[in-house]
Amino acid sequence: MDTLNILRKYLGDKLEYRKDLSSYLTMKMKTMAEYYFEPESIDDWMKALKVIDKFNIPYHVIGGGSNIAVMSDLIEGVVLKNSLRLFKIEHEADNYVDVTIGSGNPMSQIVTETIKRGWSGFEYQRGLPGTMGGAIYMNSKWTDPLSYVGDSLLIGTIIDREGEVRIESRDYFSFSYDYSKLQDTKEVFLHGVFRLMKHDVYELEQRAKQVQNYRHETQPHGVATGGCFFQNISEKEQKKYNLPSRSAGYLIDEVGLKGVRIGSFQISNKHANFIENVGNGNASDLTKLVNKIESKVLKKYKVRLKFEVRVI
Numbered sequence: 001m002d003t004l005n006i007l008r009k010y011l012g013d014k015l016e017y018r019k020d021l022s023s024y025l026t027m028k029m030k031t032m033a034e035y036y037f038e039p040e041s042i043d044d045w046m047k048a049l050k051v052i053d054k055f056n057i058p059y060h061v062i063g064g065g066s067n068i069a070v071m072s073d074l075i076e077g078v079v080l081k082n083s084l085r086l087f088k089i090e091h092e093a094d095n096y097v098d099v100t101i102g103s104g105n106p107m108s109q110i111v112t113e114t115i116k117r118g119w120s121g122f123e124y125q126r127g128l129p130g131t132m133g134g135a136i137y138m139n140s141k142w143t144d145p146l147s148y149v150g151d152s153l154l155i156g157t158i159i160d161r162e163g164e165v166r167i168e169s170r171d172y173f174s175f176s177y178d179y180s181k182l183q184d185t186k187e188v189f190l191h192g193v194f195r196l197m198k199h200d201v202y203e204l205e206q207r208a209k210q211v212q213n214y215r216h217e218t219q220p221h222g223v224a225t226g227g228c229f230f231q232n233i234s235e236k237e238q239k240k241y242n243l244p245s246r247s248a249g250y251l252i253d254e255v256g257l258k259g260v261r262i263g264s265f266q267i268s269n270k271h272a273n274f275i276e277n278v279g280n281g282n283a284s285d286l287t288k289l290v291n292k293i294e295s296k297v298l299k300k301y302k303v304r305l306k307f308e309v310r311v312i
């Protein structure tokens with residue numbers, strides 16, 4: 001039996017073949033998934049990972065697609081677009097509430113809902129695109145004041161590559177800056193219980209507004225982009241090469257690339273670490289632009305930039 005028929009046998013008609021992915025990625029690049037499946041429940045996830053493991057089929061997990069750049073016209077194997085949604089109060093005390101939140105819930109919805117209910121924990125994530133699952137995988141954050149999505153997690157339910165489900169406490173995830181253990185284990189975050197502190201709604205709203213205003217002033221908005229493309233350089237590198245800033249955007253700006261465009265991909269005029277898709281950008285144009293950034297920064301500063309986005 002060929003791969004398509006194997007997948008159809010286990011996953012049914014929800015399995016799609018040669019699916020255009022541009023609308024699932026905030027960069028909107030033209031690319032296709034060879035096979036596409038949207039798990040909406042734990043059962044869907046178990047079925048999918050079990051057949052993938054049994055027949056050794058390549059796969060990629062996506063959430064809101066806001067931290068992913070695809071550098072090829074076709075993604076081989078199965079793209080699993082997580083759509084597992086949950087929102088349930090587990091326990092309520094005088095000053096806090098424990099809530100189960102699904103990994104497929106959009107962060108925008110979680111931020112709005114928790115502020116409205118007077119629950120503190122996610123208010124600084126106003127404007128963070130994507131899903132809870134992607135945010136836990138990346139331990140996404142707001143830096144001023146520093147607030148990580150993983151901060152309020154009590155326990156998380158995950159599924160491993162063989163399709164086995166387990167519950168782990170917060171410590172397991174080893175959260176740090178832009179890091180959770182899931183990046184090494186490749187386990188999928190299914191849902192988690194978060195402890196959110198009760199707080200004045202007006203004040204939560206003010207915090208969120210402050211973040212939103214700052215984003216509007218400093219980042220491109222209303223355009224197709226994948227967020228910061230490269231990681232800022234380390235303190236060690238900054239010292240070694242005697243550079244005035246650790247910001248990747250600063251280095252890209254200083255080599256004169258702000259506003260430079262190849263095909264439909266353009267380095268943002270607002271923030272040089274953002275790449276915008278101003279038309280119908282394809283993988284080959286993005287690859288050319290990324291190569292250009294890497295080689296110019298390497299030539300002038302001797303620094304090898306590393307990706308912040310996940311590249312497929």
Ligand SMILES: Cc1cc2nc3c(=O)[nH]c(=O)nc-3n(C[C@H](O)[C@H](O)[C@H](O)COP(=O)(O)OP(=O)(O)OC[C@H]3O[C@@H](n4cnc5c(N)ncnc54)[C@H](O)[C@@H]3O)c2cc1C
Pocket residue numbers: 026060061062063064065066067068082103127128129130131132133134135136137138139140141142182187188189190219225226227228310
């Ligand atoms: C305009 C803009 C602003 C941004 N601002 C910020 C910011 O302020 N702070 C910040 O930290 N980031 C920011 N980002 C980056 C990005 O939005 C975050 O990293 C986001 O949390 C990614 O979530 P996602 O669901 O879109 O993940 P995706 O992009 O879909 O996936 C990212 C990675 O997570 C993995 N993944 C997704 N879901 C799961 C899951 N359930 N279990 C395991 N792995 C999973 C994927 O395999 C992939 O490797 C920004 C991006 C954009 C476009």
